[in-house]
Amino acid sequence: MNGTGTVVILANGAPPTAELPLWAFRCADHLVCCDGAYAKARALGREPDFVVGDGDSLSSDEKAALGSRFVPIAEQDTNDLAKAIRFVFGMEGRAGSVLPPAHIVILGATGLREDHTLGNVFHLFDFAALLREREAKPPTLEMVTDTGTFEVVSAEKTFACQPGDAVSIFACDPATRVHSEGLAWPLDGVTFPNLWCATLNRTTGSSFLLEPDRPILVFRVV
Secondary structure, three states: OOOOOEEEEEOOOOOOOOHHHHHHHHHOOEEEEEHHHHHHHHHOOOOOOEEEEOOOOOOHHHHHHHHHHEEEOOOOOOOHHHHHHHHHOOOOOOOOOOOOOOEEEEEOOOOOOHHHHHHHHHHHHHHHHHHHHHOOOOOEEEEEOOOEEEEEEOOOEEEEOOOOOEEEEEOOOOOOOEEEEOEOOOOOOOOOOOHHHEEEEEEOOOEEEEEEOOOEEEEEEO
């Protein structure tokens, strides 16, 4: 089952300033904020449909103003971004919902604190696995920053590009093997004992292909 529309999740990192993430923010069918990002969403000119989190970043006046749009989740085993992802799959039946969505775009997940940035980026593996478990044809999931896009790739995929585009690949499992086409430094035969082993590559044409035997994280500069 695959729905229509796009949901943007705004995390409590540095708010987007570049054209691509701002376009995604403005044009999304639904906006879900981590509670610490509520003020940032309003500063960017949009009221969120829902605000998710433990509420420690919201004043009593803000909670009152949000009313039923505030979704408190008190557990502390996961961060607010993980809570927001889980909430997105419980939105069916709410007013105006178009879920399950075709696209999920995470914004504001980087910047401010490096530990939060790394935690959010590598949470993408867990989020992608959650989508695959719950949907026969899962929605696309991207984390868009001011400089590029992170995406988990679990099967063969071809990307459109321009010659010389920067691409970095991260494999959390050292046993990962990747077949590639269209990269300046091919990945066939490359081992991944460290996270940096396939970073700082470049494209050679108008497209490139990746075929991993385990999920990998792909960062493309925009």
